[in-house]
Amino acid sequence: MPELPEVETVVRTLNSLVAGKRIDRVSVLLERIIQQPKEIEVFQDALQGQTIHRLERRGKFIRFLLDDLVLVSHLRMEGRYGVYAADEPVEKHTHVIFHFSDGTELRYKDVRQFGTMHIFRAGDELTAPPLHKLGLEPLAPEFSxxxxxxxxxxxxxxxxxxxxxxxxxxxxxxxxxxxxxxxxxxxxxxxxxxxxxxxxxxxxxxxxxxxxxxxxxxxxxxxxxxxxxxxxxxxxxxxxxxxxxxxxxxxxxxxxxxxxxxxxxxxxxxxxxxxxxxx
The missing domain is CATH 1.10.8.50 (Helicase, Ruva Protein; domain 3)
Known part of the structure; x- marks a missing residue:
């Protein structure tokens, strides 16, 4: 399972690749990845038109900070993100695709299918599962x-x-x-x-x-x-x-x-x- 350094590296890399991109639509190819909301159509509709302003890490979780929403993603055992041109073939085990207005796509692949995604109103994600009980951030200034x-x-x-x-x-x-x-x-x-x-x-x-x-x-x-x-x-x-x-x-x-x-x-x-x- 990716730990803090791996997730931090993913966050830093994706910030350079997708920050500022607008989501035109989302394709969910494996419903079990989506934990909140459970209704896939609601998940897709909520993200349509949102812009990814930046990504942050909390523990082993990735937080996509959007216009007024936060997408919380956990990679679990083997989840990974990659940015592709829209006309590139979709590889096996690709479960969620974020289609951007510039013709590129952020694709989530997960061979083990254990990864999760939750959507929250901005700010609510820190007081609700799965982030609400996380402990100290060991690379934060407060970790004394x-x-x-x-x-x-x-x-x-x-x-x-x-x-x-x-x-x-x-x-x-x-x-x-x-x-x-x-x-x-x-x-x-x-x-x-x-x-x-x-x-x-x-x-x-x-x-x-x-x-x-x-x-x-x-x-x-x-x-x-x-x-x-x-x-x-x-x-x-x-x-x-x-x-x-x-x-x-x-x-x-x-x-x-x-x-x-x-x-x-x-x-x-x-x-x-x-x-x-x-x-």
Missing amino acids: IKALQAAIGGKPTKLKPLLLNQEAVAGLGNIYVDEALFRAGLHPERPAASLSPAEMKKLHGAIVSVLQEAVDAGGSSIKSYVNGQGEMGMFQQQLHVYGRTGEPCSRCGTAIVKMKLGGRGTHYCPKCQKIRKAQ
Whole structure:
């Protein structure tokens, strides 16, 4: 599933490609993608004539800011957007097409068909599902050590599943939680309540630095992710633990271990990320 860096890259790319374009009409080829309104005709009619002013990210969601509406899109496992000329053949697994007045189209493709789209009146999207319970934005100025401590400090929950909880920190997923915990030297099973102030500071810094570096690299193309121009991300070349089971740790040479934690594959170095008491 695309995580914060990948979604941020998609948003930045699409802003350069579709901001300012007017939607003439919308074709919905797979109804299950549309979550709100449920009536496909209402969805299509609402978007007709709207202009895309800009795109923004909230957690792993994309917000299309229109004239007086906001379209909220989640890519889920393998959703992707691309801009095409109207006369280009429509590829397989294309489920929604936004036809623009300039003769181009924004097409949403999704092999797994798990993606979602919701329409709201501008401003209403932040107080209703699916955005209303999202937690801290880790690349926002408000994401301080104190804010992270307030969100997760004192909780008995293990670090890995807690950081994957979108109500705690929005946008983190399997890749970047594993990488941040490695960078901070923290075992994925450490209870959040056991972290010392110094360890919380390390975790905060690791989350921010890993995410920012990944954004700068265009995200990680682990499976099918590409940006709005069909380009791969390159951060996978900088991963230290994720997907490196059995390979030597870049710090100490110990073999990277993979285990199941909270139903998710979790990668760590057993020497650099020992479970130990708070210092």
